[in-house]
Amino acid sequence: MALRALRTFAVLPLLVAACARAAPPPAAAPAPLPSPASPAAASTATAAPAAPAAAPRSPAWVERSNEHAQVLLDVLARFSPEDAGSVGVERADVEITDPSPEAEARARAAYRAAIVELQKRREAEKDPAVAEDLQILLDAADRAVRGSELDEKHRVTYVHVTGLVFHGISSLLDDRNSPSRRAAALTRLRRYAGLEAGYTPIAERARARLSQELAKPGLLAPSRMEIERHLATNARVREGIGELFRKYAISGHEEPLAALNRELEAYDAALRADVLPRARTGFALPPPLYAFALESNGVDLPPAELASLAHTAFDDLKAQMQKLSASIAAARKLPGADYRDVIRALKKEQLVGEAILPHYKERLAQIEAIIRRERLVTLPDRPARIRLGTAAESAESPAPHMLPPRLLGNQGEEGEFVLPLSLPGPPGSTEGLRKIDDFTHAAASWTLTAHEARPGHELQFASFVERGVSIARAVFAENSANVEGWGLYAEAILLPFMPPEGQLVSLQYRLLRAARAFLDPELQAGKITPAAARAFLEKEVVLAAPLAQSEVERYTFRAPGQATSYFYGLNRLMELRAEVESTMGPRFDAQRFHDFVLAQGILPPKLMRRAVIERFVGAQPAL
Template identity: 80%
Template sequence: MTLRPLRALAPLLVAACTVRAPPPAAPAPLPSPSAAPGQSAAAAPGQSAAAAPGQSAAAAPGQSAAAAAPRRPAWVERSNEHAKILLDVLARFSPERASALGVERADQEVSDLSPGVEGRLRAAYREAIAELEKRRAAEKDPAVAEDLQILLDAADRAVRGSELEERTRVTYVHATGLVFEGISTLLDDRIPPPRRATALARLRRYAGLEAGHAPIAEQARKRLDQELGKPGLLAPSRMEIERHLATNARVREGIGELFRKYGISGHEEPLAALNRQLEAYDAALRKDVLPKARTDFALPPPLYAYMLELHGVDIPPAELARLAHAAFDDLKAQMQKLSLPIAKARNLPSADYRDVIRALKKEQLVGEAIVPHYKERLAQIEEIIRKERLVTLPERPARIRLGTAAESAEMPAPRMRPPRLLDNQGEAGEFVLPLSLPGPSDQLRRIDDFTYAAASWTLTAHEARPGHELQFASLVERGVSLARAVFAENSANMEGWALYSEAILLPFMPPEGQLVSLQHRLVRAARGFLDPELQAGKITPAAARTFLEKEVVLSPPLSQSEVERYTFRAPGQATSYFYGFTRLMELRRETESMMGPRFDAQRFHDFVLAQGILPPKLLRKAVIERFVPAQPSP
């Protein structure tokens, strides 16, 4: 569990340089969500300079915002003015996340954990809701009115989430993780030097060395001490605290490494003070909190239902689990059929899909060979995308890099680090591969799920192109409104698109890549029933780990990380991959049925990306009402 203000603001948030052939002529721009039939949004910005490995692909020094940002339709500009109401709430109560989005005025600020912050947070939302409702009633433009409703829905979810959290569980703040997020947001290759310099002020405020700022670790401890004594509140889970205690020291080392990497002078004294405070907080967790921590992890059903809603899953947990079980069984049958010719071609002793995947995992990439391999794989995928007209690609290269040890300890999975969404100056997202997963033994530390050739096909499709990297590029480069890019954010859309991206590329992969791509889809189906069944007490964490290792062929550390995700890292979120993918596949089939020979996959995919991060119901509405009628006859 993390700080409640950060979690309450989650509805307001969305959370790789490569070698490639010279790009073709500029692709047609994606259509605006409200573009008239046959019209497009303003053209995307020109190609940015290709970055050398490890360097940022940010705009060149002196490049103006106008040169880096697309021209937006007038209705988008008006919508964005309304969105600033919620951006102000974000900057006030979650400045670290606001910085990540590009709200530069929040760069020096830090989260407030003082008493009464929850009430102040809800009051700010309610004030915002009142103003947005007035504007919604007066709005005549249908597109802007829809965006205003998106903003209202996001604020309402945040209020309900804050109330639920306050009524049900103790505020346990992962203080080291909060600090790492706040500092790494600013100390990043993609961030210009003037913004990086503000990390020192944020560091000093975390350490309580600036007037009006108590040390963040001391605030977190006081909140914890006060709420542990309140009757009726669930104590933090022992599993969560023990996990953080196991990795905090390495994450704190990573904070210092960032300051040294970017040459931020004057950081030594405040960092030393902060580290002492965070170490004291960890000592208090061991001594005073672990004895009171609960041995279970399940959320109260209303809170878990809210978490599903927050991530875009709008069906009951039992129905979700039923659909996921059926999909899991179907995927296993497909994988077994595909494993037979692979085993025969490779002279493997067993054709069982589990054994074939274990054999493929032995072809591990090591060290400096990993990133070049993924860059080459991305170039192959982009060639397929262009040849098969799957989706429109940006002109600029994508970015891929290995994560640092601290990043891998804090978030032990491949991921996309989004670019700033506000006033973007050419910054791009990054596909980050983890180094290893920390664990209590050398055996548990070894992970083989991401660094072998057959896996690079589906991982690159998911995290880079045509998945998350392309999705975030569309938000930045096509002029999508902030309401649709930020405040409609939900995992069902984001992760559903990324898993769908794997699926549309799968027919063009070699057999080994297809098998592992189906295995990754199998993981997502397993999440669809393991997450709710763990919360319902139908399966234990140990049994879930064993199931993932045996049936899904995940390594022990990745299986452990998966179970942590379902139990305390982000309950409910992991189900959104399967659910979002299922809904998007249903929408595609419905659209193809309605359009017949008029259906064009590239136009469909471009339109979907142009809508922003809409939940499944709103995305369907856009496709049926705007895309289908606008497409020409074949």
């Protein structure tokens, strides 16, 4: 799943896909998603959200936990309103981030005050489940404060303003939202443009802060690679903002959109003239910042140890792929049996144009039949949503990803598997978006659908809504290891039931995740150059050049540290399953195990293990 890499302020580690929105929602579990009337509802582009079903009353401990979560939701809505709105805090829909240093200082103070309040509640709480949720909230607030302090100490605050605006608008102008939520996009647009009383254009405020901090000695300047990438794609993203307002026929958007575009273009001009000459040619983070990035993404291994484990796994996976490739080459009478040659041959079987989406929907149906037949996990009665990505989405989130449903106060909104067909060319080139062959061949659709749709992220996030997971576990416990670990685990449990070609490409994508876990830290440590990493990914993992470029950008400036979480999260889940199977023996039931894991929310690996051992293994009857 792609993680949106926006530099906002005091933002908790929310999944705002690549990672993604006045009174807080009621202190109750999110309402269950209803089943749509027909499968067609899943693919209708402008279908309104289904009417909400009656929600079963949440357990008392969940309701009490959700009351405590309001403390952090209030802070999130005040200082990161785009993120708060995207998870369902509707009062934040018209609000915008203030990128001033004064706002960041106020946010830190608000999180510190929240920590004091939550600690009091934690000390007085007698229910173990509620106490655990309170600790999740405390940990999230602590990370927000520490991350803000580290940034202030070490680096200049560079805001990707066009990306932030696109996130704020696209999270509202969405087929899954009600017309009233879409209407809020006009007010947010006017505030971004500085046309509302009391608001200065957001680009002007970000530019002023950038100039102020560039003058301070000792702070790390923005990376040239990052700025050049944004300058190369910002025009396409701005076009995408206008396309959204026209698609939903939001009356009165033309004047504020024109004003906003002038501000964003002026910001880009200032980046070219004033910031690029002072940008650093490197990209590596200071060790404290990189260590914090790993921690925030749920990875608790030292970088060198993580890289060593990943190198070993990479070699093991290559050996598995080589054996499988030999049999595929023999069956298909291919001239070469090397896994690279076989994957290149499979990539030639491209899906084109209007055939792509129906193919993925058919693949999803095949996967669901396998899941039911093999009793892998319980599926909802409704279909999953799949659509192709727009050009603007592909520029901002250049990988297949799942747009999560609204997690709080859900009114029938569902997650969407979004498939990009083109990726940005190299910064400074005139190529624009380039077609790729990695996602649109038949063998790839097995593992991509398993990861992003079912049994992966779409099912994972739907379970938070439909099972009434507490706000702490659905929102504030989130990190990339527990989210992406499940997505990669979903690929792994389906792999034995794929055809050989699907298995090979599934192993190819697992090979990529292992490569990420050593390339990311080794790039940060200066052990490999970006050019060498791109060449390695093209040759050894058989990625198309645009995807290899996008991968290296992820490791260097989009989200350093995040890419390691897939490999780490998968390993933790596989270790947990092996431990449970060993303990339970013939009592182990895969479907019940997977249902239990999903019902816990997105707990970090250590908390997930404790929940499974105490409340799953311990609750199963003896034979």
